[in-house]
Every structure is written in C-alpha cells, then in structure tokens.
Amino acid sequence: MRELHRWANPTTWPTAPIPTARTETARMTSPRPVRTRFAPSPTGYMHIGGMRTAFFCWLWARHTGGTFILRIDDTDQERNVSEALQPIFRAFRWLGLDWDEGAEKGGPYAPYYQSQRSDIYRAAIKKLLIEGQAFKDFDPPEVVQQDRAEAEAAKRNYVNIRRSLELTPEKFAELEAAGTPFVVRLLVPRDQSVTIHDAVRGEVTWDCGTMPDPVLMRSNGSFLYNFASVVDDAAMEITHIIRAEEHLTNTCVQTLLFRALGSEPPVFAHIPFITAPGSTKKLSKRDLDKLRNTPALKKLFDRADEVFPKLGLGDSKSLSPVMVEYYEKMGYLPVGILNALARLGWSLDDKTEIMDLETIVKHFTLDRIVKSSAGFDGDKLQSLQAHWMNVLPLPEKIAGVKPYLEQVGWPADDTHLAKILPGIADRLKVFSDILDYAEFFVSDDALAFDAKALEKIRTQPQAREIVASLKKLLTEAPDVEAATIDPLVHQWAESQGLKMGQVVAPLRLGVTGRSVGIGLFDAIALIGKDSCLHRLTRLEQTL
RNA sequence: GGCCCGUUCUUCUAGCGGUUCAGGAAGCCGGCCCCUCAAGCCGGUAACGCGGGUUCAAAUCCCGCACGGGUCACCA
Structure with a gap:
C-alpha cells in the first residue's frame, strides 16, 4: 500500500523530461514537418478498419514527406504484449506500410511503448499538480459511483463533485500523510468552451461546464489512455492526429490537456467509421454472425469456409474478413486491399477508382475525406483486387500461387505453372483460387468428378x-x-x-x-x- | 437522457448556388461474344431524409424536425 502511494508527494518524484511547449516564434517561422502516428493496443489481430485508419495516417505522412510513427498503447500490461503485437506488425509489413519511428524500430522519441513511459507521465502529472491544473481527488470510487447514480436518477448530467478541493489545508495534509488513496483529475475550466478545427469535420465546439474532471492517474499510480496519449503526442511532436470518429468526443478533454501541458494541440482529423454495408454499425469482430449474412460480405465468408479448411487455417470464424490476416491468407494483393481501403471514405476525384499506392500517396489530402460512415463492400473490394491480379506479371503470379499448392500437396514447377496460369487468366482473383483447378495438379486417378x-x-x-x-x-x-x-x-x-x-x-x-x-x-x-x-x-x- | 457527429442510387462516391430533370464505380438486369465459367464490350436499372426559409436560382447556404451513429469509466 505504502509503496503504491509513494507518488503522493510530487516533490519526491524523479524528474523526467517534461513535454516542452514549442515556442510561438518557432511555430510561426516555418510550418512544422508533418508527424503522424498510429497507436494500436496489442489485441492479437489487426482489424481491417484500424488498418484503414493507420493507412490514412501513413498516407498523410508520405504525401507530405513527413514522419509516420507506430506507437504501442499497452497501458494494460495484462496480456503478452509481444505476442499480441505480432499480427499487427505482420499486417503492416504485408501491406508494405513502413514506419519511420516506433516499435521495433526506435527513434529519437523512444521509448514507443506506453508501458515504458511511466516516468514521463509521472513528470507530467507532477507538473500539472504543481501548477494547480490538476488535483488529487480523495473520494473513493464508491462515492463517485454514488454521485453518478444520483445524477442519473435525477436525470441530471453527471459532473463530479470537487470535494477534495474544498478540504482545508490541514485535512488535505492529513489525508496525504495517512497515505489515503487518490486519483489525479484534470481541473476542467468549467467556464470555458473548447473549439477545434477538425480537418474533416470542420469546427466543433464543446462547453466545458457540463463535463466531469477526467481522471489522469488511477489510485494505483497507473495512467489513463486519454492522458498518456496526449502526453505522448505532445512529447513526440505529433502534428496531425488522424483517427476514427469514435474519438471525436475525447478531443475536448485532450485539447484541454494539450493546453494544460503548455503544448499546441495538433490538427485533428476524425475519419468516419467503417461499417457493414447496409448497416450503420461499426464493423466489429463481435457480431460475425450478422456480418456473414450481409449480402456484400457473404461471399467473403463463404469463401473462407471453403478455402481455409483446405489450408489447415480453420474457417471464417477464426479468420474473418474483419481481420487483415484474412486477406493475406486468402491470397489478396496488398495493392488491391490498399486500393479498396483508400476508397473507403476518400476519393481522388469523380471517376478514378483504380489507384496504385504511388497514385494514392500523390493525391491523398485530408480535405477529401468523407464525413459519413462507409460500408465495407466485399464486391467492390473483389473487383479492385481482380483488376490488380489481372495486371500482375506472370512471375509474381507464379510465386504467389506456389505456397498454396505446396500447402495442399500439389507441388508444381515454374515451367508447368507458366503454362497453366495464362490459361486460367483472369479467373484467378486471389492466389488461393488456384485450389479450384485441381485438374492441372492431381493425378488422373485422384481427380474427382463433380x-x-x-x-x-x-x-x-x-x-x-x-x-x-x-x-x-x-x-x-x-x-x-x-x-x-x-x-x-x-x-x-x-x-x-x-x-x-x-x-x-x-x-x-x-x-x-x-x-x-x-x-x-x-x-x-x-x-x-x-x-x-x-x-x-x-x-x-x-x- | 446530456453532449457531439452524420444523412446523394442497394453499396462506395462526385457535387462546395446556375454548365446536373445529379456524374463515375461496384452490384443487379438484358444483349453481344461463346464449349462452360470468367473477362471484355454495349445497353438498362436506381438517389439528393422531411419541413420551412434565404435567393432570380439550392443537393449545395440558414433554421427546425426525423432518423442513424458516437460518446458520456479509476477501458483503450
């Protein structure tokens, strides 16, 4: 207990670099080089929607000649971080989205794992506490819950009661001395409002009078995402936060935090959700059953159930179209996926659909991002993919198809494949489609008649x-x-x-x-x- | 419920006051080709949520409403 609360007194805390405020003049003389980041938490798989967000971050950095950072939000260190991270790195590498700084790569703002940045967060808390921009709240969770319940019962908007701020200095000192657990909350200026100029949504304003003071640090000394994330973004000089729309509401608190930290808030760009076509719900791994029955996605699921068992990869439940890995294992082309992802909530003009990475990078701008949510259409993806597969040079097709043949025990040499693949021609949409052509690979007696x-x-x-x-x-x-x-x-x-x-x-x-x-x-x-x-x-x- | 965001064909989208009785792509339907399938080509289908303004003129600007979504944690 004592150990846990040794942070109670800020003056005993170790010093660590505090995010520095950029000076007004430095900002005005030259625009800062673009720095974007994607900050996944180690979930054990890469979501296709998250990949699209990451792609947009990457695109903006590449378009502007800036820097793309991969940071790991692993503040809950329960699970095996390293293992849960592998599918995420794998997805980036498969698609060819490289990062300039970050996990497994390092860089001038290391470390890039939040779990290794506690000293930095601690220093920031100390600073805010000393400046009176944050305060220790000794109310135990039960009391806070009670307050919330009462507000709800009275149909009142809940705003935390700042009891700890009313304490006499003596009482306050007494609680501290006794090692009473506390959380640190940001002191929200309730008489102010916050306005941001979102690169996608335009001007958005919030009234601070109705919002609770957000918790920055838990009573066990760990930090909350909203806080850690802002400290990192400030420290890492992030210039553009491109993220999913669900974070829009967080932006008010985060803007307040940037200000409190003495840092210029970055440009925000809240991009729309990816949904299931025909629905407005977020594409989620949780309701796979509904997804498999939506017409535009059904084929993808069915194909998984046909193909993955042959490859010993389970079925559409273990490897579903919401995961990037599905596409890799199915034998899609990165350019096909990237092309489809780019067209989800972004367009180049009124007619260009087929775009390679270079084209997308060249034309990608934030102002052409659409505001409304985008349904993930499997048919459209398939048609884009078919195009790119069709223009793929033969040697690459051969190379792409071979692992599948080996996997099912139909090995074939390049000469043989060089004859067969032109025959199959555009019937091959994804590499695993080769498995439909048993007639060219199995022995005469093994050939089954339909x-x-x-x-x-x-x-x-x-x-x-x-x-x-x-x-x-x-x-x-x-x-x-x-x-x-x-x-x-x-x-x-x-x-x-x-x-x-x-x-x-x-x-x-x-x-x-x-x-x-x-x-x-x-x-x-x-x-x-x-x-x-x-x-x-x-x-x-x-x- | 409070706050915030969104709403153009089935889907992805173009459109930033007139050149649009709304353009492209996917899908679907039909035709051509044809040994099947695929592709390709040709043709067709189908949309500005509703109601008020503003204006000579509105999908485009303003205000309501409706609907959908997000968010309100000592989650990320």
Missing part, C-alpha cells in the same frame, strides 16, 4: 458413345494442341449432327472433372494426351 455434373451427363443420351468416340478422336490426333483438337471436335460433332454443347460437356467432365473451367481445348493441351485418355476411360466406367 457429382452434379456427372448426374447431368448420365441423363444425356448417347453420353457413353460420345465419350468413346472422343477417345478415339484424341488417340488418332497428331497432337493435342488446342489448334488441332478444336477443329477436329467441331468437325466430328458436325458430322454426327451433334451440337457442340452435347459434345463438350462430357468431354469437359472427363478431362477436368467439372462442368466449368478454362477453355476446354486449352485444358486438354495442358493436361496432355495420355492423361486425357486415361481420365476419359475413368469417366466411361462411371457412366
């Missing part, structure tokens, strides 16, 4: 005879290049008075095991004569 397609062929008249004739045709063909087989099959169909559909369907099923896929004659050429014949024989036997 049940539905098989049923359909069975009901088709003369299916067996057609397959038998096609086998003969293939056997006698000089080669199985598309340019050879295509006309041969056409001629034969014509000679038999058959429509191409009647001929192609069984042939496709036999050769690829499915009723859909790439151009049939290209498929035949890729699979090769022997395999095609072998597979057709198998089909004959099953018919």
Whole structure:
C-alpha cells in the first residue's frame, strides 16, 4: 500500500523530461514537418478498419514527406504484449506500410511503448499538480459511483463533485500523510468552451461546464489512455492526429490537456467509421454472425469456409474478413486491399477508382475525406483486387500461387505453372483460387468428378458413345494442341449432327472433372494426351 | 437522457448556388461474344431524409424536425 502511494508527494518524484511547449516564434517561422502516428493496443489481430485508419495516417505522412510513427498503447500490461503485437506488425509489413519511428524500430522519441513511459507521465502529472491544473481527488470510487447514480436518477448530467478541493489545508495534509488513496483529475475550466478545427469535420465546439474532471492517474499510480496519449503526442511532436470518429468526443478533454501541458494541440482529423454495408454499425469482430449474412460480405465468408479448411487455417470464424490476416491468407494483393481501403471514405476525384499506392500517396489530402460512415463492400473490394491480379506479371503470379499448392500437396514447377496460369487468366482473383483447378495438379486417378455434373451427363443420351468416340478422336490426333483438337471436335460433332454443347460437356467432365473451367481445348493441351485418355476411360466406367 | 457527429442510387462516391430533370464505380438486369465459367464490350436499372426559409436560382447556404451513429469509466 505504502509503496503504491509513494507518488503522493510530487516533490519526491524523479524528474523526467517534461513535454516542452514549442515556442510561438518557432511555430510561426516555418510550418512544422508533418508527424503522424498510429497507436494500436496489442489485441492479437489487426482489424481491417484500424488498418484503414493507420493507412490514412501513413498516407498523410508520405504525401507530405513527413514522419509516420507506430506507437504501442499497452497501458494494460495484462496480456503478452509481444505476442499480441505480432499480427499487427505482420499486417503492416504485408501491406508494405513502413514506419519511420516506433516499435521495433526506435527513434529519437523512444521509448514507443506506453508501458515504458511511466516516468514521463509521472513528470507530467507532477507538473500539472504543481501548477494547480490538476488535483488529487480523495473520494473513493464508491462515492463517485454514488454521485453518478444520483445524477442519473435525477436525470441530471453527471459532473463530479470537487470535494477534495474544498478540504482545508490541514485535512488535505492529513489525508496525504495517512497515505489515503487518490486519483489525479484534470481541473476542467468549467467556464470555458473548447473549439477545434477538425480537418474533416470542420469546427466543433464543446462547453466545458457540463463535463466531469477526467481522471489522469488511477489510485494505483497507473495512467489513463486519454492522458498518456496526449502526453505522448505532445512529447513526440505529433502534428496531425488522424483517427476514427469514435474519438471525436475525447478531443475536448485532450485539447484541454494539450493546453494544460503548455503544448499546441495538433490538427485533428476524425475519419468516419467503417461499417457493414447496409448497416450503420461499426464493423466489429463481435457480431460475425450478422456480418456473414450481409449480402456484400457473404461471399467473403463463404469463401473462407471453403478455402481455409483446405489450408489447415480453420474457417471464417477464426479468420474473418474483419481481420487483415484474412486477406493475406486468402491470397489478396496488398495493392488491391490498399486500393479498396483508400476508397473507403476518400476519393481522388469523380471517376478514378483504380489507384496504385504511388497514385494514392500523390493525391491523398485530408480535405477529401468523407464525413459519413462507409460500408465495407466485399464486391467492390473483389473487383479492385481482380483488376490488380489481372495486371500482375506472370512471375509474381507464379510465386504467389506456389505456397498454396505446396500447402495442399500439389507441388508444381515454374515451367508447368507458366503454362497453366495464362490459361486460367483472369479467373484467378486471389492466389488461393488456384485450389479450384485441381485438374492441372492431381493425378488422373485422384481427380474427382463433380457429382452434379456427372448426374447431368448420365441423363444425356448417347453420353457413353460420345465419350468413346472422343477417345478415339484424341488417340488418332497428331497432337493435342488446342489448334488441332478444336477443329477436329467441331468437325466430328458436325458430322454426327451433334451440337457442340452435347459434345463438350462430357468431354469437359472427363478431362477436368467439372462442368466449368478454362477453355476446354486449352485444358486438354495442358493436361496432355495420355492423361486425357486415361481420365476419359475413368469417366466411361462411371457412366 | 446530456453532449457531439452524420444523412446523394442497394453499396462506395462526385457535387462546395446556375454548365446536373445529379456524374463515375461496384452490384443487379438484358444483349453481344461463346464449349462452360470468367473477362471484355454495349445497353438498362436506381438517389439528393422531411419541413420551412434565404435567393432570380439550392443537393449545395440558414433554421427546425426525423432518423442513424458516437460518446458520456479509476477501458483503450
């Protein structure tokens, strides 16, 4: 107990650098170089909405030639911070969003973990206490709760009662001497109001008369986010705080804190939420069940349930579209994700949709951020992704697809893939889509015939005879290049008075095991004569 | 409930008083192409929350209302 409260007397506190106020002249002579930060707490995963916020911070820094900082808000040190941080770093690295200062990198304002900055917060508390801008509140939590309950019952807005400020100096000294627990609260100037000029929302004003004095330091000596965050932003010379709209209300307190600390508040930019399309609720990991049923997201969930089990990665519950990792594991391209994220609440002009990173960086400005919330549309994402996958050079496609093939035990060499991938062409939207093309990778006997397609062929008249004739045709063909087989099959169909559909369907099923896929004659050429014949024989036997 | 924010097609958005009976993209529908699927091309679909002002003129400015959201912790 005693140890816990050794901070009771400010004069015994260690000194640490106190955030310094920038001088008026320095500010006026030249605009400060932009410094933005993203400050995640170690949650064990990276939320797609958080990623978009981080992206905007990064973009603003890159657009202005400024500095982007990754700071860790780990004031609750319960969990294993290092482990819970890995997915976050991983997401940044995967997307290619680098940071100039911060966790795992260091920099002139180190440390960048809040858990390591207690001395700095302590010094700031001391300063505020000495200056009378903050005060010790000895009211125990029960009393505060009681006050709050009473205010609520009376339908009054709750404002804390400053009993500790009414104490006589003697009583105050007595409480201190006895080591009575206390919290430190900011003394809110209740006769003032706070106005900010938000870069996105414009002028926003709050009346300080109706707000409680926020707690800065808990009775156990730890600090609150709102306080630590401002101390850090001031100390790290952050010029632009770009963050989600949910923090807008915090901004009043934080502005007051910047002022109290003698620091010029940075420019705030509160960006809109990402929601589920058709809803106005924040996209949250908590209501996955609702999300999976929203039309614009359903496909993403369904695909996860199809693909992730094959890869031994669980399903859409363990790896859902609200997590950045979903996209990485599914085989999306960073440029596709970034393009989609950029278009969520920001636009370049009235028509540009396809943008690479360089274009986005070049044009990104805060004033073009939209004010209203943005629904995360899986279809739109998919279409952007499809574009970028389509323009990806072949060697990169090969490299992207290989890990998936290895994972399911269908290894293929580059030469083989260099033939197959151009055939699959734009049907490959994400790398894991390669898993849909078993026909090019599995052995003839391992190839499964699609049940539905098989049923359909069975009901088709003369299916067996057609397959038998096609086998003969293939056997006698000089080669199985598309340019050879295509006309041969056409001629034969014509000679038999058959429509191409009647001929192609069984042939496709036999050769690829499915009723859909790439151009049939290209498929035949890729699979090769022997395999095609072998597979057709198998089909004959099953018919 | 107090305070704060938001509201243009199903979705993402353009629009900052006239050049817009509102433009682009995704979706959806139809057509072309075609051995299927995908892509591509062509065409179609569909919006300024409501009510008052201001103005010669309003999606655009002002005021109400409604609806949605956020936030009100010794959480982050």
